[in-house]
Amino acid sequence: MIAAAAVQLLGGLLLGPLLVGSIQTAKARLQGRRGPSPLQPYRELRRLWGKSAVDPDGAGPLYELAPPLVAAATAIAVLVVPVAGVPSPWGFGDDAIVLLALLAVARFALTASAWDTGTGFGLMGAARDLTIAVYVELLAVLAFVVAAIPAASTSLAAMSDAADGWEPWSSAGHWCAAIAFAVVIVAETGRQPVDNPDTHLELTMIHEGPLLEYAGRDLALLQWSAAARHWIFLVVGAELFLPHSGGLWLRLGSLVIGLAALVAALAITETAQAKMRILRVPGLLLACSLIATAGVVATVGGVLA
Amino acid sequence: MSSDGNSHSRSWAAGLILLLAAVGSAVAGCLGVAVVATGDRLGVDGFSDGVEPALGVDGLSGIFLALLALVAVPALLYARTYLRGSRHATALAALTALFVASMALFLAARDPVTFLAAWELMTLLPAAAILLARDEAGVRSAVFVYVAVTHMGGVGVWVAVLLLAAAGGLSAPGLADLGTGGQAAVIAGAIIGFGTKAGLMPFHSWLPRAHPVAPAFLSALMSGAMIKVALYGLIRVLFDWVAPAPAWAGLVLLSLGALSALGGIVYALLQRDLKRLLAFSSIENVGIVVIGLAAAILLADAGEGGWAAIAFAGALLQALGHAATKGMLFLLAGTVERATGSVDLDALGGLLRLMPWTGSAFLVGAGAMAGLPVLVGFAAEWMAIRALIELTITAADGIAVLAAVCAAALAATAALALLCFAKAAGLLLLGAPRRREAGDACDPATGMRAPAAALAALCVVAGAVPGLLVPALAGLWPLGPAPAMAVTGGLDLPGTGSLPAPALLAGIVVLTAVLTLARGRSRAERAPVWICGQEPDQAFAWTSAGFTKPLQLVLAPLLRPERSVVVERSAGITDAVTYAGRVPHRFDTEVYRPVRRFALAAAVVARRMQSGSVRTYAGYLLGALLVALAVLRFGVLQ
Numbered sequence: 001m002i003a004a005a006a007v008q009l010l011g012g013l014l015l016g017p018l019l020v021g022s023i024q025t026a027k028a029r030l031q032g033r034r035g036p037s038p039l040q041p042y043r044e045l046r047r048l049w050g051k052s053a054v055d056p057d058g059a060g061p062l063y064e065l066a067p068p069l070v071a072a073a074t075a076i077a078v079l080v081v082p083v084a085g086v087p088s089p090w091g092f093g094d095d096a097i098v099l100l101a102l103l104a105v106a107r108f109a110l111t112a113s114a115w116d117t118g119t120g121f122g123l124m125g126a127a128r129d130l131t132i133a134v135y136v137e138l139l140a141v142l143a144f145v146v147a148a149i150p151a152a153s154t155s156l157a158a159m160s161d162a163a164d165g166w167e168p169w170s171s172a173g174h175w176c177a178a179i180a181f182a183v184v185i186v187a188e189t190g191r192q193p194v195d196n197p198d199t200h201l202e203l204t205m206i207h208e209g210p211l212l213e214y215a216g217r218d219l220a221l222l223q224w225s226a227a228a229r230h231w232i233f234l235v236v237g238a239e240l241f242l243p244h245s246g247g248l249w250l251r252l253g254s255l256v257i258g259l260a261a262l263v264a265a266l267a268i269t270e271t272a273q274a275k276m277r278i279l280r281v282p283g284l285l286l287a288c289s290l291i292a293t294a295g296v297v298a299t300v301g302g303v304l305a
Numbered sequence: 306m307s308s309d310g311n312s313h314s315r316s317w318a319a320g321l322i323l324l325l326a327a328v329g330s331a332v333a334g335c336l337g338v339a340v341v342a343t344g345d346r347l348g349v350d351g352f353s354d355g356v357e358p359a360l361g362v363d364g365l366s367g368i369f370l371a372l373l374a375l376v377a378v379p380a381l382l383y384a385r386t387y388l389r390g391s392r393h394a395t396a397l398a399a400l401t402a403l404f405v406a407s408m409a410l411f412l413a414a415r416d417p418v419t420f421l422a423a424w425e426l427m428t429l430l431p432a433a434a435i436l437l438a439r440d441e442a443g444v445r446s447a448v449f450v451y452v453a454v455t456h457m458g459g460v461g462v463w464v465a466v467l468l469l470a471a472a473g474g475l476s477a478p479g480l481a482d483l484g485t486g487g488q489a490a491v492i493a494g495a496i497i498g499f500g501t502k503a504g505l506m507p508f509h510s511w512l513p514r515a516h517p518v519a520p521a522f523l524s525a526l527m528s529g530a531m532i533k534v535a536l537y538g539l540i541r542v543l544f545d546w547v548a549p550a551p552a553w554a555g556l557v558l559l560s561l562g563a564l565s566a567l568g569g570i571v572y573a574l575l576q577r578d579l580k581r582l583l584a585f586s587s588i589e590n591v592g593i594v595v596i597g598l599a600a601a602i603l604l605a606d607a608g609e610g611g612w613a614a615i616a617f618a619g620a621l622l623q624a625l626g627h628a629a630t631k632g633m634l635f636l637l638a639g640t641v642e643r644a645t646g647s648v649d650l651d652a653l654g655g656l657l658r659l660m661p662w663t664g665s666a667f668l669v670g671a672g673a674m675a676g677l678p679v680l681v682g683f684a685a686e687w688m689a690i691r692a693l694i695e696l697t698i699t700a701a702d703g704i705a706v707l708a709a710v711c712a713a714a715l716a717a718t719a720a721l722a723l724l725c726f727a728k729a730a731g732l733l734l735l736g737a738p739r740r741r742e743a744g745d746a747c748d749p750a751t752g753m754r755a756p757a758a759a760l761a762a763l764c765v766v767a768g769a770v771p772g773l774l775v776p777a778l779a780g781l782w783p784l785g786p787a788p789a790m791a792v793t794g795g796l797d798l799p800g801t802g803s804l805p806a807p808a809l810l811a812g813i814v815v816l817t818a819v820l821t822l823a824r825g826r827s828r829a830e831r832a833p834v835w836i837c838g839q840e841p842d843q844a845f846a847w848t849s850a851g852f853t854k855p856l857q858l859v860l861a862p863l864l865r866p867e868r869s870v871v872v873e874r875s876a877g878i879t880d881a882v883t884y885a886g887r888v889p890h891r892f893d894t895e896v897y898r899p900v901r902r903f904a905l906a907a908a909v910v911a912r913r914m915q916s917g918s919v920r921t922y923a924g925y926l927l928g929a930l931l932v933a934l935a936v937l938r939f940g941v942l943q
Contacts, residue, residue: 056834057841058737060658065817068824072816076809080802092809093795095802097690100716101678104723105813108675115731115847119834123731123847130724131855134717141716145694145709152698154691155802202837212835217824282859289713296709300702 004086004248011235012078016227017041019234019263023191026267041227045220053216056117066113067218070106074225074232077102081232083239084251085160094156096144099232100137103188106225107133114210121202125209128278132194132206135285136187139180142292146177147240149299160239169243171302176295178241182265183288185233190226191266193276193284204275234262319398320385326402327381333409334374340367341777349415352475352546359415364781365545366412369537372625373412375763376529376632377405379756383636384522386752387643393437400437401523404430408534417470424462427534428455428502431527435519444518451515458501458508462538465494469546478546488547492554495542496561502535504588505595506565510897512588513572513890517580517648521639524580528587529632533624536594543602544617544783555602556707558595563711565592566718568892571864574725575857575888577849579638579648582729583631586674589718590627593689594620596711600692603708605784607700612692614782615798619688621778622771626673626681629767633760634670637663640753641733644746650732651848657734660748664734666761671730673764676719679810681764684771684796690715691801721856728852739846769810770794850886857888864888 021038028035055063079090080099088094111130114122148154150171151162168174187194190207199205202212211222238244238258244251276284340347340362348361362370384401388394407430411423432448468491469475472483483491497508504512512532516524543550569588576582597620604613640663641656642648657664673680678687693715696708732739748754767774776790791797795805833841850857857866868886872879914925 054830054832057831058834060735062657062735065821068817068820069813071820072813075816076812079812091805092812093797093801093803093805095687095804097687097716098678098802098804098809101676101683101687101719102809104675104719105677108672108677108723108727111727112731112735115727115735117834118736118846120836120845120847123852126727127724127852128855130720130727131859134720134724134856137720138713138717141690141713142709145697145712148694149698153800153802154694155800157802158800202835221820221824278855279858293706293710293713296697297702297706300697300705300709 001086001089001248003252004082004084005089007083007252008079008081008088009090011083012081012228012231013075016224016229016231017045019230019259020227022263023230023267023270026264027270030267030271041223045224048215048220048223049217051216053214053218056119056213058118059213060116062109062112063116063213064218066109066116067214067221069109071221071225073102073105073109074228077106077232078228080156081235081239082157082160083235083255084248085157085164085239085244086248087155087157096148096154096156096159096236097141099156099236100140103229103232104133104137110210110222117213119213121205121212122210124203125205125207125212128206128209132187132278132281132285135282135289136184139285139289139292140184140188142289142296143177143181143184143241146173146180146292146295146299149173149296156236156239160244163240163244165245166243171299173295173297173299173302174241176291176298180288180292180295181237181241183285185237185262186266186269187281187285188233189230189266192270193273194281196275204278206278234259237262316389316394319388319394322395322398322402323381323385323388326398326405327378329402330374330377330381330405330409334371334378336362337367337370337374340364341371341781344780348413351415352478353416354470354473354475355416356418357416358419360410360413360419361415362413365537365540365783368621368625368778368781369412369534370409372533372628373405373408373530375625376526376628377408379760380522380525380529380632380636381405383525383639383753383756384520386750387520387522387639397434397437397520400430400434401526404434404523404526405530408530411534412537417466417475421463421466424459424538427531428452428459431515431519431523431531434523435515438520438523439518447514447518451511454508454511455502459498461494461496461498461501463494463498465491465498465542468494469542474546478548483547488551491542491547492550495539496554496557499535499539499542500561500595503532503539503591503595504565504569505561505591506568506588507561507892507896509565509569509588510892513581513584516584516587516635517578521636521642524583524639525632525635528584528635529628532587532591533594533628536591536598536624539595540598543598548784549605550602552603552606552704555599555606556704558599558602559707559711562592562595562597562599563714565589566596567592567714567721570718570721570725571856571860572888572890574721574728574853575864577650577732579641579650579729579733580635582650582725583634583638586722586725587627587631589722590623590631590674593686593715593718594623594627596620596715597623597685597689597692600689600696600708601782603696603700603704604692607696607704609695609699610782610785611788611799612695612699613784614779614787615688615775616692617782618775618778619685619692621781622774623682623685623689625774626685626764626767629760629763630670630673630681633666633757633764634674636753636757636760637667637670640749640757641746643749643753647740650729652740653733654736654739654846655734656738656746659738659746662748662754662758666757667734668730669761669764671726673768675723675726677723678804679768679806679813681768681771683768684775684804684806686715686719687804688775688796688798691798695800724853724856728849731852732847732849736846737843739843769807771804771806772796865891 082088111126114126147159151158195206242258244254349359407426414420501508573585600616693708693712697705780787794807797803873881
C-alpha cells in the first residue's frame, strides 16, 4: 500500500520529465541521431528555474496566476491517478471523470493567460487546443465507459482491477477501448500526428502556443505540468488498457513495462507519422469515437450474454 | 411630463415595491427550505381535481421556491438601484414583483385552475414588462415571438393538466385510468408545453430572442428562475401525476436533452452579443437538467431506484446551480451594459482591471458555467454523467448504448462550455480595452454590486460542499426510498472514485499559493508580446469569431456558415476587400421559417373563405348541413 502511494507521489511528481526525455532519446535513435540524454528535461527545468522572467506588456493578474494554478491542478490530478490498482490514499479520490475535469482547470487557466496578454499565437494555440479537447473528452469518456462496465465503477483503481489478467483481452470492447485511449494519449500529450512538441514555428503550435510568452520559473512550472500530463495519461493507459496481473510488485513491474512500451510506441509514431492538418484531427478523433462506441456495443452485449 | 419631485417620489415607490417583493420571496424561499428540511407539508396536502382554489407546499414545490428566492432576492435588490431614475420605474417594479409572485403562485398551486392561471400570468407579465422597458420595433418583434411560441407550446400544458384533471389524475397520482393513449397525450403535452417554456430544443426559438432584450434583472429572473419553474411543471407531471413514467418518455427526454445541451452550447459559443451567448447557454443547461431527469426515469424503469434518486438529485442540483450562476451573469451583463454602453464582446475588454468586483464575479460565473470542478455546476454534471454510465451498466442493450453516447455528448458539452466561457471571459475581462468607451468604465454602486457578489460567493461555497445539498435533494425522490448518504462536504457515491470537493478546492488553493511563493516575484523587465518582431497593434486583437473559428471550421458541415468576400479591383489593383460572415441559426431557417410560411399561406386561404358575402356563408351552412345529414344517414359515427 505504502509502496503504491510512494510510487504515485514520487513517480507522478518526479518522473514525468523522464518520460518526455526518454521519448526524445528513443526518437533520436530511431532517426539515426544520438540525441540528448533522457535526463535533458531535468537540466532544462533547472536552467529555467535559475533564470529571471520577462513579462509581456499589459499582462495582468491571470497571466501571473496561470503557471502556479496549472501546476497545482496537474499535481492534484497526478494524485488522483492510482498505480497498481491501489486506491489513492491522498484524499482526492480516484474518479476518471474528476481527473478529466482537473485537467480542464489547467486548460482554462492557460487560455485565460493567453487572453490576458492578448498575444495572437497564444490564443491561436489555445483556441485549437480547446477545439480538439471537445473531441478528446468525448473519446476519453467513451473509452472510460467501456472500462467502467466490467468494473461497475468509474473509480480508476476499480477499473484497473477489472482489467486484471488475460480475460479482458477476449472481449472485443477492450480492444476497441484500448485503440481509442491510445489516440487520447497522443492528443493529450501533444504528440504527432496531433501536435508537434518540437516545433519552433509559431503558426503550427497547439500546446506550445500559450507557453510562448512565459520565461524563467513560470515556464519551468508549465513545462513540468506538460511532462506530468505524460505521466498521467501513460499511467492511466497502462493501468486500464495494457496487460497486468498479480500482486502489488508484479503490478508495479507490469506498469514499468507498460510505460516503456508506451514510450516506445509514441517514439515510433512520432518518427513514422507526419503532423496532420489541424482541421483533420477532429475527424481522426471522431473515427476513433466510432471505434469506442463499437466497443461499448460489444461490451454491453457481452455483459448481458 | 411630471415634475422632478414627482418622479423622485415614484422611484421611491418603485424601491419600496421591489424591497417588499424581495422580502416576500425571501420568506417564501425560507418556507421552501423548511419544508424540504423537515419533510412536512404546508397548506393543502396533495392536489385537487376541482375548481376551488387551493394552495400548498410540498418538498418539490419547496425546493423550487428556494430556487426562486435564490434568483429573485438578488435580482429584485439589484433592480432597486438599476431602475433608479429610469422611465416607468414604478410600473416596471410592480410588474416584476407580480411576475415573481406568479411564479410562486404556480409553485404553490394545488388545483388545476390556479395552476393554469399562474402559468399564463408567468408568460404574460414579463412580456408586458419588457415592452414597458423598451418600446422599439426589434424588441416588439422579439416579444411577439416569445408570446406566440410560448402560447402555442403552452397549449400542451392545458391538454396535459385538463386531461389529468378530467380523469382524476391530480388527486390520485399514478392511479388515474387514462389508458395508454391518454397517458401518451399527457406526457407529450407536458414535454411540449413545459419544454417550450423551459427552452428545450427544438422548442427554444423564443429564448435567445426574448432574454437579451429584457432589462438585466428581468433577464436574470427569466433565465435563472422562469425556465426552471417550467421544469418544475415537467417534474410534477412525470414524477408525480403519471408516475412511474414509461421508458419511452425517458428516451424522448434523453434525446431532446442531449440535443439541447449540444445545440445550445454550440450556438452559444458562436455569439458575440454577451446576452445572446448567455441565453443560448441557458438552453444547454436546461438540456443537462433534462438529461438528468431522463436518466432518473430510465434508471427507475431498470429497477435501479437508488441511482434514479441520485440522477434526480443531480438534475435538481444542476437547476439550482444554474439559477444562481446564470442569474448572476445576467445581472453582471446589465452592469457591463450600463458601464460601457455595450454587450458586444468584440468591443469590450480589460474589465477585470477597470471593474474588479464585476470582473471577479464574472470570472467565477464563467468558471462555473465552464464546468470547472469545485465551482457550482460541476458536481451536478458529474452526477449526470455518472448516472448515464450507470444506465449503460444496468439497462437493456439499446438504452445502454444510447446512454453511453449521451454521456460522451455531455463530456463534449462540458468541453464546449469551456471554450465558450473562456472566450466570453477573455474578451470581456482580459487584455486591453478594445474600444475607447470601455476604457473608463468602473464598478457600479453597492446596490448593484452586492447582489452579484453574494451570488458569486454562493457559487464558490455551494461548489465546495455539494455533499451537504445532495442528500436533501435525493430525499425528494418521489418514487421510492432515498438512498442512504453520508452528509459530508464531498460526494462519495457508490461505484465512483468519489468527488471530495472540499479537499480538491483546498488542495488547489494551497498548492497554487505555495507555488506562487516558490516562484517569487523577481520580475526583470517588461517586453512587448511576441508577434514575430512586429509592433503590437490594436488591429492584431483577437475577436470572438477568430477564437471560435477552428470549431466553426470543424463543424461547418453541420452549421453551414455563410460567408462572402467581395474584392474590388480597378486596373489590376485591389482597392478594397470586404468580408462578411455569419452563422445562421438553422432551427430558425429550417424549422421555424417553413412552419411560419405554411401558417401564413394557410391564413391567406382562410381569409379567402371569409368573403363577407351573406350568400357564401349561407352556402357554407348548407354544405355543413348536408355533411351532417350524410354522416347521420351513413352512420359514420357508429
